Amino acid sequence: MKTYIVGNWKMNFSVGESSLYLHKLLLKIRAARGLEVVVAPSLVSLQSLSLQTDRRKIKLAAQNFFYRDFGAYTGEVSVSQLRSLVDYAIVGHSERRYIFKETDKDVRNKVAAALRNGITPILCVGETESERTFGETADVIRDMVLGGLSEVSAEDVKKVILAYEPVWAISGSGRNVKPASPLDVKDVFSLIRETLKETYGKETAEETPLLFGGSVSPDNAGGYLSLSDCNGLLIGGASLIAPKFIDIIEEAKRLKSEK
Ligand code: 13P
Secondary structure: OOEEEEEEOOOOOOHHHHHHHHHHHHHHOOOOOOEEEEEEOOHHHHHHHHHHOOOOOOEEEEOOOEOOOOOOOOOOOEOHHHOOOOOEEEEOOHHHHHOOOOOHHHHHHHHHHHHHOOOEEEEEEOOOHHHHHOOOHHHHHHHHHHHHOOOOOHHHHHHOEEEEOOHHHOOHHHOOOOOOOHHHHHHHHHHHHHHHHHHHOHHHHHHOOEEEEOOOOOOOHHHHHOOOOOOEEEEOHHHHOHHHHHHHHHHHHHHHHHO
16 A cells, blocks of 8 residues: 655645745655655645646645535635646545534535545544543544545545544644644554444455544654554645655655565
8 A cells, every 4th residue: 555645735835935845845855656745735826736746756635625516606616627636635624624614514525526526535534632531532533434435435435545633633823732642543543444344344444545644743753654554644734844744755765665
């Protein structure tokens, strides 16, 4: 299975800054077998970056889209309009669920829309701090995984990438958060694989890529990537700083060659 290193730039960088940053990354990154480097820039930068990038080195992802393919939806962009620009699309990120009030229905419709358009959805799931405190983590994760996949046919489930991003470990808006320990992540990864196995069978459970995200840095990336169930990382803040993002990619390459 491939290792995915995905940088979520969130609402950062102008079109010009995105282009300069991509240029810098393309100069530094060498394509490596089994390693997929993906960046998710702002929507306004996708068109120009799609012409600029070398897809063998860096592929693009959308951070968001609407699930209808076309129609009277002022201000929205459909995944079918993104088809030639991106290979991946992030769905159900906690910032969209909690700040923009995306519902479970939105999330499952988006996962289905991405697959229908040949784009790989990166479905994010993760519990909040209070859900963890009240011992609800397993139920929340199970509901989010099965809910997000409920419009997907059993044979297509392994085309979805799942990203476990505990909300309490995401370091957005300058909050000081405590990163998750690899042990915390290991438990939830096992739970996700078990849930997939019970519902879709062993093969799907083993072949569905699982990523981790939340305060990933060059210092802790190796700890997560070394987990046997971990197929990659979804990185926010550290993906905005070239030396950090590149260090994480190098670590992934190193561990991949050891596996
Ligand atoms: P940070 O790496 O900044 O905590 O963000 C994680 C994230 O939300 C990636 O999608």
